[in-house]
Amino acid sequence: MTIRRLPEATVNRIAAGEVVERPANVVKELTENAIDAGARQIDITIAEGGRALILVSDDGKGMSRDELSLAIERHATSKLADEDLFNITTLGFRGEALPSIGAVARMRIASRPPGAAEGWEIAVTGGTVTPPAPAALGKGTRIEVRDLFYATPARLKFLKSERAEQMAINETVKRLAMAHPEIGLSLSHNGRRSLDLPAEQGELFAARAARLAAIMGREFTDNSTPVNASRDGIALDGLAGLPTYHRGTAQMQFLFVNGRPVRDKLLTGAVRGAYQDFLARDRHPAVVLFLTLPPAEVDVNVHPAKAEVRFRDPGTIRGLIVGGLRHALAETGHRASTTIASAALGAMRAPGGLPPQRGYGAPVTSAAARAAAQAFQAPAGSGLPGLPGLQEPSAAFTRPPEDRLRADPTASEPAPSTDAFPLGVARGQLHETYIVSQTADGIVITDQHA
Numbered sequence: 001m002t003i004r005r006l007p008e009a010t011v012n013r014i015a016a017g018e019v020v021e022r023p024a025n026v027v028k029e030l031t032e033n034a035i036d037a038g039a040r041q042i043d044i045t046i047a048e049g050g051r052a053l054i055l056v057s058d059d060g061k062g063m064s065r066d067e068l069s070l071a072i073e074r075h076a077t078s079k080l081a082d083e084d085l086f087n088i089t090t091l092g093f094r095g096e097a098l099p100s101i102g103a104v105a106r107m108r109i110a111s112r113p114p115g116a117a118e119g120w121e122i123a124v125t126g127g128t129v130t131p132p133a134p135a136a137l138g139k140g141t142r143i144e145v146r147d148l149f150y151a152t153p154a155r156l157k158f159l160k161s162e163r164a165e166q167m168a169i170n171e172t173v174k175r176l177a178m179a180h181p182e183i184g185l186s187l188s189h190n191g192r193r194s195l196d197l198p199a200e201q202g203e204l205f206a207a208r209a210a211r212l213a214a215i216m217g218r219e220f221t222d223n224s225t226p227v228n229a230s231r232d233g234i235a236l237d238g239l240a241g242l243p244t245y246h247r248g249t250a251q252m253q254f255l256f257v258n259g260r261p262v263r264d265k266l267l268t269g270a271v272r273g274a275y276q277d278f279l280a281r282d283r284h285p286a287v288v289l290f291l292t293l294p295p296a297e298v299d300v301n302v303h304p305a306k307a308e309v310r311f312r313d314p315g316t317i318r319g320l321i322v323g324g325l326r327h328a329l330a331e332t333g334h335r336a337s338t339t340i341a342s343a344a345l346g347a348m349r350a351p352g353g354l355p356p357q358r359g360y361g362a363p364v365t366s367a368a369a370r371a372a373a374q375a376f377q378a379p380a381g382s383g384l385p386g387l388p389g390l391q392e393p394s395a396a397f398t399r400p401p402e403d404r405l406r407a408d409p410t411a412s413e414p415a416p417s418t419d420a421f422p423l424g425v426a427r428g429q430l431h432e433t434y435i436v437s438q439t440a441d442g443i444v445i446t447d448q449h450a
Contacts, residue, residue: 009127012074012103013152019100022159023050023148024168026105029097030143031176031185034058036090037141040199041184044173048190049165051148051156059140062113065120065132071109072124074099087295091260103127104155105148111141126151170194174215175261178254178288181211205237212239212288216252220245220286225332227289229324232316234293236324241286242332243278244445252286257298259290262309267291270318274325280433280447289321 006014020026027044034042037060047053063071074096101107102124112119112135121135149155159165166189177185177197181204187195197214200207205226213221223245229236241252255267267289275285299310311317424437424444437444 009103012099012127019096020104020148022168023054023165024172026050026054026101026145026148027056027169028172028176029092029101030054030056030145031173032091033097033143034060034141035176035180035183036092037061039140039183042186044169044185044187046166046169046187046189049159049162050169051159051162051165052146054145054148055142057140057142059138062116062119062139062141063109063111064113064116068109068111068120068122068132072098072102072122072129088300089258089295099124101145102129104151106146106150108144109141110135110137110143112137112139114139166194175254175256178208178211178215179256179259179261179290181207208290209239216288220252224286225328227287227324227328229320229327231320231323234291234297234316234320236289236291236320238287238289240289240325240328243275243285243329246279246283246285248283250284253284254288256290257300257309258292258295260300260309261307263307264309266311266314266318267321270321271325273318274322274329278329287325291317291321293317 019029023046027046027050031042031044034056037058039058039060041059043057045053045055098107098109103126106126107124108121109123110119110121119135119137120132122132123130149159160168169189170187173185173187173195177183177195181200184199185195185197186193197211200210209221220241221239224239224241227236227238227240250268253268253271255262255264255271257264257267271285271287271289279285297312299312302308302310423446424439426435427438427443428436429448430436430445433447435446435448437446
């Protein structure tokens with residue numbers, strides 16, 4: 001077969017296979033563009049899990065008519081100067097997202113720079129471009145994507161259910177929101193607002209803490225400790241969950257490099273190494289870590305999705321994460337999470353609020369039992385004539401044998417003294433993993449598999 005050059009539309013669809021795998025990728029690329037444009041408010045609307053509609057509006061710097069025409073061309077970008085691939089400070093830089101999306105969907109882009117008299121709109125349908133036309137809108141950019149993958153129907157077979165795609169979009173938006181608390185974000189699905197995060201004010205660490213509490217819940221922030229470490233110009237900060245606040249999966253591990261959400265084996269391995277002395281093998285910690293380092297020390301041009309990175313000195317990165325996390329966890333002492341403490345206290349209480357029994361023997365005879373015993377006594381004066389032995393209550397009914405008068409020895413014995421056991425007296429077990437013991441001034445939780 002003769003070698004020939006592929007049509008531009010086909011090239012864009014091939015590229016879209018790497019950049020746009022599912023609706024969440026479209027949301028990620030468009031939201032990152034809005035962040036790079038200096039937006040302070042980003043509103044995202046989706047329908048049918050992103051298959052029918054993805055609409056992203058921002059109040060960023062916008063684009064002129066000429067820039068709109070360039071934006072939909074492959075490898076056209078305003079974020080990369082010359083050939084400096086090792087000094088990238090923006091989330092996007094490849095110039096592939098918009099042409100890739102336009103090649104497999106119906107896309108309309110409307111934008112207006114600050115101070116411009118009017119805005120402009122351009123449309124791309126399956127790779128076919130419509131010339132720019134005037135459009136009425138305020139400052140910023142609005143990108144509408146409809147009928148995703150209509151031009152490549154085979155890709156639709158690989159999409160998951162509407163709910164699964166919606167959850168993937170939620171996760172994508174939450175990760176970007178964690179890294180940029182100074183930006184307000186909202187997300188609506190099928191007309192219902194599912195996420196509404198106002199821009200956080202104040203110092204960066206306080207703003208991040210407030211944003212994390214809004215996204216991950218107060219339970220996580222209450223059961224975590226701050227992380228703050230640095231080495232050789234590389235900074236690490238964030239929140240690390242207490243060892244007792246662990247999960248069955250790694251879904252509550254969020255890692256960022258220079259404000260970019262990443263999934264890197266080196267970073268996740270370092271996190272597991274820091275917690276290996278605290279957790280069982282099948283448990284995972286909850287962490288949110290932000291790694292900040294010079295752009296020249298990290299290569300983000302590894303994959304078109306930009307979710308993978310490569311470090312120039314991976315040993316330093318791993319050492320910083322392991323050391324920073326272990327130092328933060330050591331400062332917490334024996335602090336236990338509120339969730340495990342509540343479960344432990346609940347396990348130590350007997351059902352119904354009654355005090356726990358001290359032994360395993362039969363309980364001391366109750367008032368009801370004594371009343372039942374008295375029913376066996378013959379009433380006074382009820383003896384029959386001629387039967388003198390029945391004139392008085394039988395001794396067998398009035399006085400039980402001497403050996404029966406003794407109470408259950410286990411019931412009368414005092415509870416074991418907690419002072420005699422340095423690790424406390426065992427009171428219960430949690431999740432078939434932890435033994436809860438009571439001491440004189442608190443509780444001790446022991447991992448029985450450690």
